[in-house]
Amino acid sequence: MSQLTDDPGRAGTWMTPAEYGASRAALWTGAVVLVTDPHGRILLQSVDYRAERLLPGGAVDAGESPSAAAAREMREELGVDGHYPRGLAVDWIPADTPAFPPETRFPGEILHVYDGGTWTAERIRAIRLPDQEVTGIEFAEPADLPALMDPGCARRALSALRARINGAGPALLEDGRPTAPTALDRLGVLRTRRVPEHGTWHPGPVPAHLPVRTHSGWLFAPDGRVLLLIAHATGAAHLPTAADGPRAGALPLGYRATGHGALARTAARLPAPATGSDPAYARLLATPEQVRELSDWGPAGAEEVACVHAARARLGLPLAPRTPPTELPERGLGW
Structure with missing residues (x-):
């Protein structure tokens, strides 16, 4: 790690504050929330600016904490108040991901995935969509996510769901892939549709x-x-x-x-x-x-x-x- 100095003549690994600041990576920050229904299906939303489905959430504003952003986005997008203190995953998204058009100059992103829990039918009925941006919601079988979402988003959501089931704390991801895969990750659990066994x-x-x-x-x-x-x-x-x-x-x-x-x-x-x-x-x-x-x-x-x-x-x-x-x-x- 380089050290800071105000002496421009200092040799070695010392850097001026301006040099050090210019050397640091600049990344976007986002926050999304993973919610399931009593059947274990995942809440996805349709938006008016892209074809793929998304987890509810969005960008972290300047000076805002990721957990505060998650609560704000859930309120703005679904009309539901809540607090989401438990993290499921932190994902590093590379700058060359194809999900962003070149004109956005996407620098890469650190995305936090929070646990929204399992919602009852009553809470689901309380969802109120805004007049614009979010056009609909659905609860999707985990195995269907790759067909509905961008590939990186689907990997991230499945990895976060496995982390919730594991119960060992947040998973560290790189482009949706765990850096330390668990048995559920290695075996690709939930990549195919589950067999329904419903009834009393x-x-x-x-x-x-x-x-x-x-x-x-x-x-x-x-x-x-x-x-x-x-x-x-x-x-x-x-x-x-x-x-x-x-x-x-x-x-x-x-x-x-x-x-x-x-x-x-x-x-x-x-x-x-x-x-x-x-x-x-x-x-x-x-x-x-x-x-x-x-x-x-x-x-x-x-x-x-x-x-x-x-x-x-x-x-x-x-x-x-x-x-x-x-x-x-x-x-x-x-x-």
Whole structure:
């Protein structure tokens, strides 16, 4: 780091204040907010000055903090008052990004992504659009973002959503790409559409008259996390299934009824040492809440997770804190 001096004859790495100021990079600063609905879809807005969808937000004004800019932009663009103290990502956007026409002389930008949380239907209905600039809003499936947004914006939004699910603090991004990718980033989780499993959650065993379409298991590790499978080819996330029914000793957790039968859930401990796996899948350990956030279960997902924690307590296992999902060790787990 160069040091400052007022002596123009000073040799070495010393710089005058004018020289030092001229050497520093000048970048724009922006702030956007990531909001989801109860189905895990992301709030996007259409604007009258470009074809691609955007996260709500915009430029940070002179003398304004990024978090204050985020709150101001949400109020101006959506008519919603709020405070957004939690950051999800900070992205460095290079000067040569194709999203800006040459006449803007875009110098590059530092963009802050804040967590707007999950909005209820009532809060969504409270949105009021301005008379100009924002022409509409929609909630988009995460996998659809690359088709709706500029490529860098889509990467940034997905990286921020994964950072929210990880729960380990803001992600540092360069052109939307994490500088320290987590397992969710490396596996490209949420790059394909999630399989909807909607409907009312029914605790307890599946009634005898209702055919069981699939069995899925919440399999607990000793630390209270559960096994989650991620398809290498698609990034799709799902609980492990058992084509021949639940494993011995499993607790009947509940089910969702569909037109083709019941989607049954059970809970059990991971078998020890839990080695061996299908090479088509990565095996992660995640909290039940993270499993829900990577799935399309709708509002009833909260009821299912409540039953999962009740089963965890019955199995005498601890409540796992939210940490980034990690791959199951190759040596497996012992009890």
